[in-house]
Amino acid sequence: MGKKITASITAVGGFVPPDKLTNFDLEKMVDTNDEWIRTRTGIEERRILKGESLATSDMVVPAVQDLCRTRGIDPMDIDCMIVGTVTPDMVFPATANIACDKLGAKNAWGFDVSAACSGFLYSLTLGASLIESGRYKKVVVCGADKMSAIIDYSDRSTCIIFGDGAGAVLLEPNTEGFGVLDSILKSDGSGCHYLHMKAGGSKRPATIETVIAKEHYIYQEGQAVFKFAVKGMADVSAELLERNHLTGNDIAWLVPHQANKRIIDATAHRMGLSSEKVMLNIQRYGNTTAGTIPLCLWEWQNQLKKGDNIVLAAFGGGFTWGATLVKWGF
Numbered sequence: 001m002g003k004k005i006t007a008s009i010t011a012v013g014g015f016v017p018p019d020k021l022t023n024f025d026l027e028k029m030v031d032t033n034d035e036w037i038r039t040r041t042g043i044e045e046r047r048i049l050k051g052e053s054l055a056t057s058d059m060v061v062p063a064v065q066d067l068c069r070t071r072g073i074d075p076m077d078i079d080c081m082i083v084g085t086v087t088p089d090m091v092f093p094a095t096a097n098i099a100c101d102k103l104g105a106k107n108a109w110g111f112d113v114s115a116a117c118s119g120f121l122y123s124l125t126l127g128a129s130l131i132e133s134g135r136y137k138k139v140v141v142c143g144a145d146k147m148s149a150i151i152d153y154s155d156r157s158t159c160i161i162f163g164d165g166a167g168a169v170l171l172e173p174n175t176e177g178f179g180v181l182d183s184i185l186k187s188d189g190s191g192c193h194y195l196h197m198k199a200g201g202s203k204r205p206a207t208i209e210t211v212i213a214k215e216h217y218i219y220q221e222g223q224a225v226f227k228f229a230v231k232g233m234a235d236v237s238a239e240l241l242e243r244n245h246l247t248g249n250d251i252a253w254l255v256p257h258q259a260n261k262r263i264i265d266a267t268a269h270r271m272g273l274s275s276e277k278v279m280l281n282i283q284r285y286g287n288t289t290a291g292t293i294p295l296c297l298w299e300w301q302n303q304l305k306k307g308d309n310i311v312l313a314a315f316g317g318g319f320t321w322g323a324t325l326v327k328w329g330f
């Protein structure tokens, strides 16, 4: 009998646009201040993708090129590409298709996954399953969002949080027990009410009225989402540890979705992890939705060691949430 195939992460890529939007810039745009934003969220600045008709795929492409360079492969070697995003270039076709074309990844099929801030975790589990099945050898999983495209920069309750960015990982088969080992994913559509975009879908197609009513922007009831997020992310992370007979001592890194530093602190505390084991870059990038977790992996890749147990955890719109256990493979 052959050894069990797991999906190992063998390379990471990332891209953040060069333009920064700082808390001080926001002070000039809405009634807010640097101190409030820093203490309530941990954010100091975020990146914004500027440029005529630049879209989410324009961040996916450099992130995947970065990954290919690191691994020494050509985009033609990619079998499948999955993009977690809620800000696709267009309603259809999928951003994955557009990005593959721009990359010259002519042998890849691909699709998008709409799971908001859990988009990368959902996509990672799907990608890992494709590898585990034995049918595919190189699957690229991206988390990417151009949040600035759906933010109302006169709404202080949402515009201070979000930023733009993309990250990607390459999954390859492994028979030594490295890679995606377990994953608990959850969803609860009754949470839709608290975090959504009102118009632009089939329920409320775009009209002059929807534009005037600013219904093509994010709507969020922050406090309610905050409460669900603290409980959801901490519970699922604790459940993942328990189910794998692990404690905080066995975990080298927590890679949390970067929505609010207070949510991250609560999750780390519940898992018994000190802050040195928590990846945190929210201060520089804000909440890039599906981008946050792969962007952390991208920035921390040189500090990760082969064999490290890491836990990725997220909570977001849907509601969607989950936690994934990865044994680092390179």
Ligand code: UT7
Pocket (backbone or CB within 6 Å): 031, 032, 033, 036, 037, 040, 041, 117, 156, 157, 160, 161, 221, 222, 223, 224, 225, 226, 229, 258, 259, 260, 263, 287, 289, 315, 316, 317
């Ligand atoms: O990633 C997807 C999932 N999303 C999340 O996980 C986000 C979860 N929610 C949050 O992170 C937080 O709820 C926010 C950061 C969005 C808001 O923080 P909060 O501590 O929940 O603030 P709040 O909404 O309860 O507002 C507190 C006060 C209010 O004033 P009053 O009514 O107490 O006088 C707000 O009007 O702060 C006011 N406020 C602001 N003040 C300065 C709200 N936004 C701002 C602002 N600057 N930008």
